Amino acid sequence: MEENTDRAGWLMLLYKYFxxxxxxxxxxxxxxxxxxxxxxxxxRNDFLKTYQPQEIGIVLVNKSSSLDTDIKYYETAKGMASPxxxxxxxxxxxxxxxxxxHGVKGENxxxxxxxxxxxxxxxxxxxxxxxxxxxxxxxxxxxxxENKAEAALYLVEKIDQGKSxxxxxxxxxxxxxxxxx
Amino acid sequence: MADLKQQIIAQLNxxxxxxxxxxxxxxxxxxxxxxxxxxxxxxxxxLQQQYxxxxxxxxxxxxxxxxxxxxxxxxxANKHA
Numbered sequence: 001m002e003e004n005t006d007r008a009g010w011l012m013l014l015y016k017y018f019x020x021x022x023x024x025x026x027x028x029x030x031x032x033x034x035x036x037x038x039x040x041x042x043x044r045n046d047f048l049k050t051y052q053p054q055e056i057g058i059v060l061v062n063k064s065s066s067l068d069t070d071i072k073y074y075e076t077a078k079g080m081a082s083p084x085x086x087x088x089x090x091x092x093x094x095x096x097x098x099x100x101x102h103g104v105k106g107e108n109x110x111x112x113x114x115x116x117x118x119x120x121x122x123x124x125x126x127x128x129x130x131x132x133x134x135x136x137x138x139x140x141x142x143x144x145x146e147n148k149a150e151a152a153l154y155l156v157e158k159i160d161q162g163k164s165x166x167x168x169x170x171x172x173x174x175x176x177x178x179x180x181x
Numbered sequence: 182m183a184d185l186k187q188q189i190i191a192q193l194n195x196x197x198x199x200x201x202x203x204x205x206x207x208x209x210x211x212x213x214x215x216x217x218x219x220x221x222x223x224x225x226x227x228l229q230q231q232y233x234x235x236x237x238x239x240x241x242x243x244x245x246x247x248x249x250x251x252x253x254x255x256x257x258a259n260k261h262a
Contacts, residue, residue, distance in 0.1 A: 023195070023197045023215075026194045026195065026196040026197060027193070027194045080226050080229060080230055082223070082226065083219050083222035083223055083226065084193070084194070084219055084220075084222075084223050087219055
């Protein structure tokens, strides 16, 4: 997206373009809206239907945590603090919104890092599979700050369902470059 | 009450509905508009910001915020001259 584009408005346009019907969306902060939209697109073919809720995990990374909302909340707190903004002043809330929408009850973690550390992400999620914590995991990079939005989500499954890419650092990098390159 | 409905929509980000879709006596919570506990806090903020009214007794909340009409009546009864 071009820098002069209003990303918050862009998220609303995407929501209306896909004709989603989820009133709670309007109340979400920008990071949650971005994650919710990206997950809707990622899971549009009911990829998760074969798993129990506790078998599905979420592991995300971003750089700016919930700073986009933190700043807005800080501004309201100079007068009358907004309770609706306050509840989004944690970056992991986006995973809560995704979990509610898709019935996910497995482990979820959000790392804050300067960049998308592909090697770390691959090893961390691989370990979740090897230790039996999850059977499927929504993963990726999700960043919203200073009118800049980046989302590169992918679904990883412990058992190959066919036609899937191998879960390698190289393929994760391809997905990231394809969406944010 | 039309203004109050507009203020509620703006305060709670209810962009999917119009003031005309909110009935004067329609329950605001659960089976009505489906508002939640965070929305209740935002309605308290609305009363303070727009009408300078503080809800001093939390136990009054369910009655005051049961509908747009009950909110309007509370505002009328407590509005400063």
